[in-house]
Amino acid sequence: MTTWLITGGAGYIGAHVARAMAEAGERVVVFDDLSTGIPERLPREIPLVEGSTLDRAALDAAITEHGVTGIVHLAAKKQVPESVAQPLFYYRENLQGLEVLLGASAAAGVQHFVFSSSAAVYGMPDVDLVTEDTPCVPINPYGETKLAGEWLVRAVRRRRDDHLCVGGLAPPPRWSLTAGRSSAGAAARRGTGGRPWAGGAGAQSFNA
Numbered sequence: 001m002t003t004w005l006i007t008g009g010a011g012y013i014g015a016h017v018a019r020a021m022a023e024a025g026e027r028v029v030v031f032d033d034l035s036t037g038i039p040e041r042l043p044r045e046i047p048l049v050e051g052s053t054l055d056r057a058a059l060d061a062a063i064t065e066h067g068v069t070g071i072v073h074l075a076a077k078k079q080v081p082e083s084v085a086q087p088l089f090y091y092r093e094n095l096q097g098l099e100v101l102l103g104a105s106a107a108a109g110v111q112h113f114v115f116s117s118s119a120a121v122y123g124m125p126d127v128d129l130v131t132e133d134t135p136c137v138p139i140n141p142y143g144e145t146k147l148a149g150e151w152l153v154r155a156v157r158r159r160r161d162d163h164l165c166v167g168g169l170a171p172p173p174r175w176s177l178t179a180g181r182s183s184a185g186a187a188a189r190r191g192t193g194g195r196p197w198a199g200g201a202g203a204q205s206f207n208a
Ligand SMILES: NC(=O)c1ccc[n+]([C@@H]2O[C@H](COP(=O)([O-])OP(=O)(O)OC[C@H]3O[C@@H](n4cnc5c(N)ncnc54)[C@H](O)[C@@H]3O)[C@@H](O)[C@H]2O)c1
Pocket: 007, 008, 009, 010, 011, 012, 013, 014, 031, 032, 033, 034, 035, 036, 037, 038, 051, 052, 053, 054, 073, 074, 075, 076, 077, 078, 093, 097, 116, 117, 118, 119, 120, 168, 169, 170, 206, 207, 208
């Protein structure tokens, strides 16, 4: 049975992911620096490890202690104006944090990795319907860190045999959860050849 480390699991979306996966019978552990997360969003039975994705030692310890074999990576800074004002901070938190996490994941032989991207990767497309084939032209550092994160995940996947998925948040459905089931876990197990995965019927998207 896979044990999932959910980074950013005390966040707005992460708490829903953690709860849904736990209710579906998955073993889950939350890893969160609580910079915007709220521990009370989580049921008591879900373990919460406080730490930053920039902290390799903390990640290694959490992965080892809990026997983590899958990761859902939601931890990120997501405020567009703040990303414009503090691009270095956003690249460090979102891209370097992903790089450190992927390193810890590879070292521990973690089999499944799901990365939450964002519709911000599309920028302001001049089309009525945005699809997975719409060109990605982010217009702010936040969106850039998400697109660069997709590239990093894909590059790592080419070197490893893991099931790495890239997901985004709707609209359009670059990321989805199926209520009551761990579609994130299912997507990870299914694998997508490194291409963005869009949820199908029954999927539920979350928009701020
Ligand atoms: N909310 C949306 O509509 C939306 C849309 C597109 C993409 N996303 C993506 O979904 C993910 C979750 O978004 P959210 O709306 O739940 O945001 P949120 O701010 O509520 O949650 C992010 C969580 O990550 C934690 N975190 C931040 N940086 C961290 C770090 N370096 N190490 C450990 N924990 C850290 C925060 O404490 C918080 O609990 C993000 O990756 C975001 O980019 C969200």
